[in-house]
Each structure stands twice: as C-alpha cells, then as structure tokens.
Amino acid sequence: MLKVSAINLLLVGVLLLNLFMLGTSRIRALIQAAALQGVVLGVIPILIGAHRDWNAGLIAIATIVLKGSVIPQMLYRALRDAQIKREVEPLIGFVPTMLLGALGTLLSVAFASGLPLEPQHRELLIVPASFSTVLTGFLLLTTRIKAITQAIGYLVLENGIFIFGMLLVEAMPFLVEIGVLLDLFVGIFVVSIIIHHINREFASLDTRRLTSLKE
Amino acid sequence: MLLVLIALPVLAAGVAAVLPSDRVRPYVLPLAGAAHLALTVEAIAAGRHPSLGGWLALDPPGRVVLLLLSVLFAICAVYAVGYLRYRRELSNRVFVPCLLLFLGMTTLVVCSQHLGLMWVAVEASTLATAPLIYFNHTPRSIEATWKYLLVGSVGIALALLGSLFLAYASLGEDSSLLFGDLLGRAAHMNRSWLQVAFVLLLVGYGTKMGLAPMHSWKPDAYGEAPGVVGALLAGGLTSCAFLALVRVFHICVAAGEGEYAARLLVFFGLFSIAVAAVFMVGQRDFKRMLAYSSIEHMGILVLGVGLGGLGVFASFLHMVNNGLTKAVLFLAAANIHRAFGSKSVDEVRGAMRRVPLSGTLFLLGFFAITGSPPFGPFVSEFLIVSRAFAADRFLVAGGVLLLLLVVFTGMGRTVLVMVQGAPSPEGGRTSYRDGLLTGLPAVFSLALVLLLGLHIPAPLEALLRDAAGFLGRMP
Numbered sequence: 049m050l051k052v053s054a055i056n057l058l059l060v061g062v063l064l065l066n067l068f069m070l071g072t073s074r075i076r077a078l079i080q081a082a083a084l085q086g087v088v089l090g091v092i093p094i095l096i097g098a099h100r101d102w103n104a105g106l107i108a109i110a111t112i113v114l115k116g117s118v119i120p121q122m123l124y125r126a127l128r129d130a131q132i133k134r135e136v137e138p139l140i141g142f143v144p145t146m147l148l149g150a151l152g153t154l155l156s157v158a159f160a161s162g163l164p165l166e167p168q169h170r171e172l173l174i175v176p177a178s179f180s181t182v183l184t185g186f187l188l189l190t191t192r193i194k195a196i197t198q199a200i201g202y203l204v205l206e207n208g209i210f211i212f213g214m215l216l217v218e219a220m221p222f223l224v225e226i227g228v229l230l231d232l233f234v235g236i237f238v239v240s241i242i243i244h245h246i247n248r249e250f251a252s253l254d255t256r257r258l259t260s261l262k263e
Numbered sequence: 264m265l266l267v268l269i270a271l272p273v274l275a276a277g278v279a280a281v282l283p284s285d286r287v288r289p290y291v292l293p294l295a296g297a298a299h300l301a302l303t304v305e306a307i308a309a310g311r312h313p314s315l316g317g318w319l320a321l322d323p324p325g326r327v328v329l330l331l332l333s334v335l336f337a338i339c340a341v342y343a344v345g346y347l348r349y350r351r352e353l354s355n356r357v358f359v360p361c362l363l364l365f366l367g368m369t370t371l372v373v374c375s376q377h378l379g380l381m382w383v384a385v386e387a388s389t390l391a392t393a394p395l396i397y398f399n400h401t402p403r404s405i406e407a408t409w410k411y412l413l414v415g416s417v418g419i420a421l422a423l424l425g426s427l428f429l430a431y432a433s434l435g436e437d438s439s440l441l442f443g444d445l446l447g448r449a450a451h452m453n454r455s456w457l458q459v460a461f462v463l464l465l466v467g468y469g470t471k472m473g474l475a476p477m478h479s480w481k482p483d484a485y486g487e488a489p490g491v492v493g494a495l496l497a498g499g500l501t502s503c504a505f506l507a508l509v510r511v512f513h514i515c516v517a518a519g520e521g522e523y524a525a526r527l528l529v530f531f532g533l534f535s536i537a538v539a540a541v542f543m544v545g546q547r548d549f550k551r552m553l554a555y556s557s558i559e560h561m562g563i564l565v566l567g568v569g570l571g572g573l574g575v576f577a578s579f580l581h582m583v584n585n586g587l588t589k590a591v592l593f594l595a596a597a598n599i600h601r602a603f604g605s606k607s608v609d610e611v612r613g614a615m616r617r618v619p620l621s622g623t624l625f626l627l628g629f630f631a632i633t634g635s636p637p638f639g640p641f642v643s644e645f646l647i648v649s650r651a652f653a654a655d656r657f658l659v660a661g662g663v664l665l666l667l668l669v670v671f672t673g674m675g676r677t678v679l680v681m682v683q684g685a686p687s688p689e690g691g692r693t694s695y696r697d698g699l700l701t702g703l704p705a706v707f708s709l710a711l712v713l714l715l716g717l718h719i720p721a722p723l724e725a726l727l728r729d730a731a732g733f734l735g736r737m738p
Contacts (some may be wrong), residue, residue, distance in 0.1 A: 163455050164455060199413075205417060209424045209427070212424060212428075216430055216431060219434055220440065223378075223379040224427075231420065234386065234390065234419075237390060238412055238416055
C-alpha cells in the first residue's frame with residue numbers, strides 16, 4: 049500500500065512537471081524540468097519491481113544517468129554553442145498551451161478509466177500519467193519553434209512511453225528494456241547530430257529558418 | 264540462413280566503411296546486392312526455416328516483400344555506382360555503408376516474427392536512412408533530414424506505445440510476443456486495449472509509410488535526397504512499414520476486430536489518396552511530385568487491405584508494381600535533375616531531347632504509375648477498384664476512380680511539359696548525358712513493370728496467393 053502511494057506521488061510529480069514545462073518561458077528551466085522528470089522515471093521501476101535482478105537495476109541507473117545528466121548536458125552545450133536566446137518561443141502562447149495540457153490531463157484520466165487494468169495495476173496512476181506526458185511532448189513538439197525545444201518535446205514524449213512501460217516491466221522485461229534503451233539512443237542521436245549540423249549550417253536553432261521546404 | 268541474409272549486408276557495410284578509396288567503395292553495392300538476391304531466391308524457395316527460436320522466419324507476406332526489396336536494391340545498387348561517379352566531389356564513406364545497412368535492417372524487418380524485434384528493426388532502418396537524405400550537405404537537405412528524423416521518431420515512438428498496448432492486451436500466463444503466439448491468443452485479447460493499440464500502431468507505422476496526415480516528412484525527404492535514395496525509400500522502406508502494419512492488422516482480424524480495423528484502413532487510404540491528389544495538381548518540383556505519388560500509392564495499398572478478400576492479393580501485387588515503377592521514376596527523375604541542374608518544372612523543358620533515354624523512361628513511368636495499361640499498376644489498381652465494386656462499396660470505388668483521374672491529369676500536365684519541347688539553350692546546361700549505368704537499371708525496372716502488366720509469372724503469383732491466403736486464414 050505504501051509502495052502504491054509512493055509511486056502515485058511520483059507520478060503526480062511527473063504530471064506537475066508536465067504543466068510546468070508547458071508554462072515555462074526559459075529554455076534552461078525546460079531542460080531542468082525534463083531532466084528531473086527523467087530521474088523520477090528512473091526511480092519508479094525500482095519501486096515497482098517485485099523481482100529485482102540486476103538487469104532492472106542497470107536500466108534504472110542508465111535511465112537516471114542518461115535522462116538526468118548526459119542528455120541535459122548535451123542540450124546545455126548546444127544552447128551555449130549556438131548562443132540561442134534563452135527564451136522559449138511559442139507559436140501558441142504559454143497560457144493556452146498550459147490550459148490545453150491541463151485539459152489533456154483530464155481527458156487522459158477519463159480515457160484511462162475506460163481501459164480495463166489488471167488487478168495489481170488498478171490503484172496506480174500509470175495510464176493517465178503516461179497519456180498526459182505523451183500529450184505534453186506532442187504539444188511541445190508542435191507549438192514551440194526552436195529545434196532544441198522540439199527535441200525536448202520528443203524526449204518528454206519518450207518519457208510518457210517509458211511510464212507506460214512500467215505496466216509491463218514484470219511481464220515482459222526484455223521488451224520494455226530494449227524499447228527504453230533504443231529510445232534513449234535515438235533521443236541522443238536526434239539531439240546530438242541534428243543540433244550539431246543545424247548549428248554549423250544555420251548558426252541558429254530556429255526552425256523558422258528551416259522553412260525553404262514547404263508548399 | 265536468414266541470419267546470413269541479414270548479416271551479409273551488415274558485414275558488407277563494415278567492409279565498405281573501412282575501404283579507403285571513394286572510387287572503389289561503390290562496387291561493394293552491386294556485389295552485396297547480387298549476393299543478397301541469390302540468397303533471397305534460395306531462402307524463398309526453401310520455405311519458412313525459422314531460426315533464433317522462431318524470432319526470425321519468412322512468413323508468406325514476408326516473402327513477397329523480401330523479393331521486392333532484394334530486386335529493388337540490386338537495381339539501385341547498379342545505378343548507385345554510376346551515380347557516385349558523377350558525385351566525386353563528395354565523399355561516399357557514409358553513404359555506401361548506410362545504403363547497405365538499410366538493406367540489412369529492412370531485411371530484418373521482413374524476417375522478424377516478434378513484435379518487439381520488428382519495432383527495433385524499423386527504428387534501425389530509419390536511423391540508417393537519415394544520413395542518406397543528408398548526402399548533399401545543403402541547408403535544404405538538413406531541413407529535410409531534421410523533419411524526417413523528428414517526424415519519423417515520433418511515429419516510431421507511437422508505434423512502440425502501440426506495441427506495449429498490444430502486449431498489455433495480450434497479457435496472460437503466456438507472454439510471448441511472437442506473431443504466431445499472438446495470433447493464437449488473439450481471441451482472448453482485451454478488446455479495448457487492442458483497439459487503442461491498433462490506432463497507435465496505424466499512426467506509428469503509417470507515419471513510416473507516409474500515409475496522410477502523417478506524411479509531412481515525405482515531400483521534403485524525397486525532394487532533397489538523391490534519386491536512388493528516393494527509389495529505395497519509396498519502394499523499399501515504405502513496403503516494409505506496410506508489412507508491419509499488415510501484420511498488426513492480421514492480429515486484429517484474428518481477435519474479431521477486423522471490421523473496426525478495416526474501416527480505419529479504408530479511411531486512411533482514401534484520405535491519403537485525396538491529399539496526394541490535391542497537392543499533386545500544380546506541383547512545380549518534380550521530385551516532390553513523386554513524393555505525393557508515393558503517398559497516393561500507400562493509400563491505395565492500405566485501402567486494398569481494408570477492402571479485404573481479393574483486395575489483399577491486389578494490394579500485395581500493387582506493392583510490387585509500385586516499388587518497381589517508383590524505381591523507374593526516381594532514377595529517371597534523378598538523371599533529368601542532373602542533366603538540367605534543376606528540379607523545377609519551370610526550368611526543365613525538352614527532357615526527351617537532352618536525355619532521350621531518361622526522358623522516355625520518365626514519360627513511360629508516369630503512364631505506368633497512373634494506372635495506364637499495359638503496365639503492372641493498371642492490373643493491381645483495377646483489381647482493387649473491382650473489389651470495391653464487388654463488396655458493394657460504390658462510394659469508395661467511385662471516389663477512388665475520380666481521384667485517380669485527378670492524379671492522372673495533375674501529374675500528366677507536369678510530366679508532359681517537362682519531356683516535350685526544346686530545352687532552352689542558355690539555362691541549366693550540364694555535362695550529364697545518359698550513361699549505361701544510370702540508364703539500364705531503370706530500363707530493366709520498367710521491363711519488369713511491363714512484364715507484370717502483361718503476365719504475372721507463375722512463381723510470383725503463387726507467392727502472392729500464399730500471402731493473401733495467409734492473411735485471410737483465421738487461426
């Protein structure tokens with residue numbers, strides 16, 4: 049029982065971080081929030097795991113180190129090297145996206161209640177937290193202009209999928225672990241290669257300048 | 264056996280990466296392509312032969328896709344040798360290994376019989392193709408690569424979420440995710456989770472296929488990538504994503520959710536054809552026009568599967584036709600692009616005069632892809648439309664016919680302007696003229712398309728029947 053409420057507390061933290069990310073106007077704060085979310089997510093599987101082999105431990109450590117430290121450091125570096133303005137530039141304002149995010153969280157809760165869960169998962173907030181985080185990632189991806197904020201959006205989207213993976217971590221640890229690791233790899237790949245090349249060619253990470261290709 | 268088929272291109276990629284000479288390196292491509300084709304023919308003749316505990320096997324739909332993939336790669340490999348001769352100014356140290364990795368990873372998609380492994384393979388093939396799109400190192404190609412990676416990664420992430428949902432739907436005492444086991448357990452799956460899983464997987468793998476409205480990466484990527492990469496993406500990668508989608512659809516059918524899933528497929532199919540038709544009219548960039556044509560034909564593929572019955576057979580036939588015709592079009596378009604130094608319709612005139620072979624191929628390829636007899640796509644499109652009539656879906660059939668007409672006129676105006684007339688003497692003169700290596704692969708591909716229109720060879724027909732029968736059979 050204590051375990052369930054601890055996990056739910058962490059998941060509520062994840063939900064609050066989602067809203068914070070949608071509302072913040074500083075890229076640094078956005079990166080920090082995403083990193084914190086990553087660390088929280090790394091802790092959850094340790095709490096859930098009934099069987100604690102060291103595979104699960106390794107994955108947790110890898111998640112915490114990569115999501116909490118390596119990727120944020122890369123993003124900071126990109127921010128510094130490209131000398132981007134520190135403000136997030138939204139296509140849709142902060143308040144409307146926050147409202148959308150809040151609405152999305154409500155809908156996630158409603159939608160999740162319609163999906164039948166295994167008895168041991170019924171008291172957890174995993175499904176709504178997962179939907180809401182995926183949605184937050186989507187909102188960041190589509191309503192923020194800079195390439196760096198879009199990359200963060202992708203990382204948040206991944207976090208949402210990671211949360212859902214917690215439901216399956218006992219039944220099929222392999223699938224979840226491989227999915228998590230590959231997603232992390234792609235996240236790093238996307239962040240590093242593209243930011244590097246966009247830096248060099250455009251000396252800016254503004255995707256508005258990436259608009260020569262359109263109808 | 265299948266392990267060899269997958270490992271061969273990956274090893275060849277390693278060899279290509281360590282070869283020091285830009286001049287010699289491209290020759291690895293046709294060598295690996297030929298070996299892959301020989302092994303493919305042998306593997307298909309030998310049957311299923313599962314390996315790695317059933318994780319790898321050649322199911323009947325996989326055989327069709329594998330054959331298409333291997334033939335297409337062999338054609339493109341020969342072309343690539345000729346193409347890279349014209350691009351001596353750029354190093355191909357990344358390009359050639361990535362082409363080979365692409366072949367290896369798409370083969371893995373085809374052979375994987377495990378939901379998770381298939382997802383990993385699709386992901387890997389996306390990563391392997393990103394540097395190919397970036398080959399020209401222009402700002403526009405970065406933009407295209409950025410969109411391709413970002414949109415593609417989001418799509419694949421959703422496919423992972425869908426795979427997890429599907430896994431959750433199938434939770435039980437046995438939690439294997441092999442397709443055979445999933446099909447066997449399908450009747451006991453939780454329906455609500457399965458429905459959401461199918462939507463997520465359709466959106467995810469549909470993004471890789473380039474179904475509208477998840478197609479936004481496609482015109483950019485096909486427009487900026489070298490033509491040979493466009494041919495491989497439009498004919499190979501999209502067919503693999505189609506296969507992944509069909510496998511998931513198969514599970515839905517087995518679970519008794521076939522009607523629900525088929526409705527979604529028909530909707531996305533029609534929507535893709537419509538979006539493609541709208542954007543094809545008045546398109547000034549002929550490589551982007553081909554991208555919209557690819558969106559249209561991906562729509563036709565899922566439409567055929569959604570209609571069921573004979574439509575499944577026709578869809579697989581159309582996949583082969585579309586892949587080979589796209590090779591003709593993209594390779595010819597790349598030659599024309601090279602000869603005029605432009606891919607805008609405003610500057611390309613009289614392609615038939617300046618590059619007679621490529622101009623003719625482009626024109627014939629246009630007739631083939633828009634479903635004119637006697638080429639292959641005519642047969643498969645005819646079968647799909649007649650299946651719609653047979654199933655009393657008159658609105659669907661009428662809509663498709665109308666949209667195909669719009670596509671024909673829209674694409675026709677662009678193509679005819681390009682190939683006819685006289686090239687303007689001052690503008691866009693380059694030293695490129697048709698050569699053997701850049702001409703013959705497209706000629707060969709067109710010959711195959713023509714053959715498929717006149718007579719489907721018996722072995723291929725047997726493969727297609729097996730595939731359709733496999734998907735139609737309830738476990």
